[in-house]
Amino acid sequence: MHIQVENxxxxxxxxxxxxxxxxxxxxxxxxPGERVGISGPTGSGKSTLVQHIAGLLVPAGGQVLxxxxxxxxxxxxxxxxxxxxxxxFQFPExxxxxxxxxxxxxxxxxxxxxxxxxxxARVHWALEMVGLDPDSFADRVPFALSGGEMRRVALASILAxxxxxxxxxxxTAGLDPRGRSDLLARLRAWQEETSATLILVSHHLDxxxxxxxxxxxxxxxxxxxxxxxRRILGDCSRLRSVGLSPPPGVALLEALRAAGWPVRTDVLDxxxxxxxxxxxxxxxxxxxxxxxxxx
Amino acid sequence: xxxxxxxxxFAADTALxxxxxxxxxxxxxVLMMLPFAARHPLGHFLTVGLVGTAVxxxxxxxxxLLGTLRTVFWxxxxxxxxxxxxxxGRPLVALGGVTVTLEGVxxxxxxxxxxxxxxxxxxxxxxxxxxxxLTHGLEAMLSPLARLGLPVRELGMVLTIALRFVPTxxxxxxxxxxxxxxxxxxxxxxxxxxxxxxxxPVLVPLFLSAIRRAEELAVAMEARGFRSQPHRTRLYRLAxxxxxxxxxxxxLACGAIGVLVR
Numbered sequence: 001m002h003i004q005v006e007n008x009x010x011x012x013x014x015x016x017x018x019x020x021x022x023x024x025x026x027x028x029x030x031x032p033g034e035r036v037g038i039s040g041p042t043g044s045g046k047s048t049l050v051q052h053i054a055g056l057l058v059p060a061g062g063q064v065l066x067x068x069x070x071x072x073x074x075x076x077x078x079x080x081x082x083x084x085x086x087x088x089f090q091f092p093e094x095x096x097x098x099x100x101x102x103x104x105x106x107x108x109x110x111x112x113x114x115x116x117x118x119x120x121a122r123v124h125w126a127l128e129m130v131g132l133d134p135d136s137f138a139d140r141v142p143f144a145l146s147g148g149e150m151r152r153v154a155l156a157s158i159l160a161x162x163x164x165x166x167x168x169x170x171x172t173a174g175l176d177p178r179g180r181s182d183l184l185a186r187l188r189a190w191q192e193e194t195s196a197t198l199i200l201v202s203h204h205l206d207x208x209x210x211x212x213x214x215x216x217x218x219x220x221x222x223x224x225x226x227x228x229x230r231r232i233l234g235d236c237s238r239l240r241s242v243g244l245s246p247p248p249g250v251a252l253l254e255a256l257r258a259a260g261w262p263v264r265t266d267v268l269d270x271x272x273x274x275x276x277x278x279x280x281x282x283x284x285x286x287x288x289x290x291x292x293x294x295x
Numbered sequence: 296x297x298x299x300x301x302x303x304x305f306a307a308d309t310a311l312x313x314x315x316x317x318x319x320x321x322x323x324x325v326l327m328m329l330p331f332a333a334r335h336p337l338g339h340f341l342t343v344g345l346v347g348t349a350v351x352x353x354x355x356x357x358x359x360l361l362g363t364l365r366t367v368f369w370x371x372x373x374x375x376x377x378x379x380x381x382x383x384g385r386p387l388v389a390l391g392g393v394t395v396t397l398e399g400v401x402x403x404x405x406x407x408x409x410x411x412x413x414x415x416x417x418x419x420x421x422x423x424x425x426x427x428x429l430t431h432g433l434e435a436m437l438s439p440l441a442r443l444g445l446p447v448r449e450l451g452m453v454l455t456i457a458l459r460f461v462p463t464x465x466x467x468x469x470x471x472x473x474x475x476x477x478x479x480x481x482x483x484x485x486x487x488x489x490x491x492x493x494x495x496p497v498l499v500p501l502f503l504s505a506i507r508r509a510e511e512l513a514v515a516m517e518a519r520g521f522r523s524q525p526h527r528t529r530l531y532r533l534a535x536x537x538x539x540x541x542x543x544x545x546x547l548a549c550g551a552i553g554v555l556v557r
Contacts, residue, residue: 018305056473079481087477095474097499107496111479143503161479 001084001164001197003030003053007062010048010221014060022048024221025062032164035191035198037208037229040218041243046201047090049218050167053199054087083112086163090170092154093147101127101145101153102138108161126160127153129190131182148179155183159190165197166190172207184211205233206247209268217242234266249273256280303462304425311353311423315539316432322542323420325550330409338553345549346415355422363418364411371407378403426458435533449523456512460505467504471497 005028012020023045030036038046051057052064055071055078064071066081089095098104105123114122127134130152142153155171168187172180184207191198191211202208208215208229215232217225219242225232233239236246236254246254253265253273263280267273306312311319329342350360384398421429434451441447475496485493 051473054477056476083479085477087474089470089474089477092474094504095471095478095496095500097496097503108479111481157478 001032001081002065002067003028003165003197004065004068005029005049005053005062006065008049008052008059008064009061010045010052010057011060022221023052026218026221026223028216028223028226030197030199033195033197034214035212036200037212037215038199038201038218039203039205039208039215039244040224041203044218044242045221046218047169050087050169050199050201053165054085054167055082056087083161084164085167086158086161086165087167088155088158088169088171090173092158093142093150096142096150096154096157099141100138101132101140101142104142104153105157105160108157112161122160122162123156126156129159129186129193130156131186132156148175151175151179152183152186162194163196165199167199167201169201170203171200172202172204180207187211203244205239205244206249209233209247217244219243230266230268233268236265253277304421304423305355305359306425307354307423309352309354309423310538311349311419313538314423314542315533315535316424316428317435317533318535318539318542318546319420319424320429320432320436322546323416325546326416327413329550329553330412333553335553335556337556341549341553342412345546346412346419349419350415353419353423355419359422360415360418363414367410367414371410374406374410375403378406426455430455430458431529431531431533446523448527460508464501464505468497468501471500 005026008023008026008028009021010023012018012022026045026049028049038049040046048057052059053066053071055064055066058072066078066085069075069077069081071078071082071085096104098107102123105126106119109119109122123138124134127137132149132152137149137153142150145153151171151174155168158166171187172183175183187198187200188211190196198212200208200212205215212229214227215225215229216223217232217238224242225235225238233247234250236250239246245251247268249268249270250265253263253267253276256263256277257265261280261284263276267276326342326345329338333339333342379395379399379402380393382396382399382402384396386394387397387400388395424432430451433454434447437445437447437450475493478496480493480496
C-alpha cells in the first residue's frame with residue numbers, strides 16, 4: 001500500500017486551555033514493502049503520526065492518503081484500506097479481554113467476517129509467527145501468561161488480520177533483553193515472509209538499526225531528518241540535538257574519531273564496528289612499525 | 296492531557312479561584328436555590344447578575360461553558376416540551392389535538408432557564424476549584440458529623456482519588472477504543488445489539504486496569520505510611536480572608552433579597 005502524508009497537522013484539546021499542537025504540517029511518503037523506523041523524543045508526535053496513518057484520528061489540517069484515499073474517511077473504500085493497516089499500540093497487552101488466547105487472536109479475523117476454519121488457520125499461523133506453540137497456548141487464559149508471552153499474543157492478534165502495513169509502537173518496551181531480540185527477529189522473519197510494509201516506532205535506535213532501511217526523525221511535531229538508516233543513525237550530533245542517544249556502537253566510533261582515530265561512523269552492525277576498529281588499529285601499528293624502521 | 300471534559304478544573308489565578316472552597320460551595324448552593332425560590336423578577340435579575348459576574352471573573356472560556364450546557368441539552372429539551380404541552384391556560388395553537396398554551400411556553404422557558412443556571416453554576420464551581428480544594432471544603436463542611444462517627448476524612452480521601460482518576464479513565468477509554476478499532480472493530484456502526492457487544496472489548500480492559508491501578512495505589516499509599524488515623528495535618532489550611540467575608544455578605548444579601556422580596 002502506498003502511504004502519503006500531506007501537510008498533516010494535529011491539535012490535541014483544541015479550543016481549551018490545554019491545547020497542544022502535536023504535528024505541524026508533516027509530509028511523508030512510504031512506498032509498498034518499505035521498512036521504516038520512526039523515532040524522536042517523548043512528545044515529538046510519533047504515536048500521533050502512526051495513529052493518523054491507521055486512520056484512527058481526524059486531522060486538524062492536511063490528510064493521510066492510503067493508495068490515494070483519505071485514511072479517516074467514512075467510505076467503504078477507506079474502511080477497506082484501514083483494515084489493511086495493523087497498528088499495535090504501546091503495551092498492546094492492555095487491550096486483551098478474551099477468556100482464551102485463541103479467542104483473543106481470533107477477535108480481529110472474526111470481525112473480518114471470515115469462515116471458522118479460515119479463522120482457526122490464521123490464529124494458528126499468527127501464534128507460530130510470534131513463536132508461541134498454538135497447541136499448548138490456544139486454550140490458555142491470556143491474563144495468566146507472562147509479560148513477554150502476553151505481548152506476543154497481543155502482536156499475534158494484529159498479525160492475524162494479515163495487514164499489508166504493520167505499525168508497531170514501541171513493541172519492545174518493558175521486555176527483557178532476550179525478549180527484545182527474540183521479538184525483533186520474529187518481526188524480521190514475518191516481514192520477509194509477507195513483504196508487507198513495516199513501520200517501527202521506537203526511541204531505541206540500536207534495535208531499529210537491524211530492522212529498518214529508512215529512519216524518520218521527529219522533533220516537536222516536525223520531521224527533522226529522513227533518510228537511509230546508516231546515514232541518520234550515524235549522525236551522532238543530530239541525534240543528540242533532538243534529544244536522542246545514538247546507538248552505543250556509533251557513539252564509540254564517534255568517540256574514537258574525536259580522539260584522532262580515522263574511523264568511519266556510519267557503521268551499525270556490531271561485526272562491522274569491530275572490523276572497522278581493528279582495521280584502524282592494525283593500520284596504526286603498521287605505520288608505527290614502519291616509522292620505527294625508517295628512523 | 297488530551298481532552299477537556301465539561302466541568303474539569305483548570306488552573307488560573309483569579310479572584311474566584313482564590314476564594315475559599317467552603318464559601319464557593321455555600322455560594323453555589325444559595326445561587327442554585329435562588330432561581331427556584333425567587334418570587335419577584337428582582338431575585339432573578341440578581342441571580343443572573345451574580346452568575347454573570349462570576350463567569351467574567353473566572354475567565355472561563357466560552358466554549359467550555361457552552362460545552363457544559365450541551366450536557367443538559369436533551370434534558371432541557373424534554374422539560375421544555377413537557378411543560379409546553381401539559382400546562383393549562385390560554386390556548387395559542389392546536390397541534391393535532393394537543394393545545395399549546397401561552398402559560399406552557401412560559402413555564403417551559405422558565406424550566407430551561409433554571410436548568411441552564413444550575414449547569415453553569417456547577418461548572419463554575421468545578422472550573423475554579425481544584426478537586427483537592429473541593430474535597431477539602433467538603434470535609435470542612437462535614438466535619439461536625441465526624442463527632443457522630445462518620446469517617447469524614449476517609450470519605451474525603453476516597454472522593455479526591457475518585458475525582459483524580461476521572462480524566463485518566465476517559466483518556467484510557469479513548470485509547471482502548473482506538474486500539475480495538477485498529478484491530479478491525481467498527482465501534483460506531485452496526486445494529487444496537489452489535490454496538491452493545493462492541494463495548495465489551497473496551498470495558499473489560501478498562502475495568503481490569505482500574506482494578507490493577509486501585510491495587511497499586513493502595514500499596515503505594517501504604518508504603519508511604521498512609522493509615523486511616525484521625526490526626527493528619529495539612530500543607531494548606533483553610534483560612535477566611537477579608538475577600539471571603541465580602542463574598543459571603545454579598546451572597547447572603549442577594550439570597551435574602553431574592554427570597555424575601557415578593
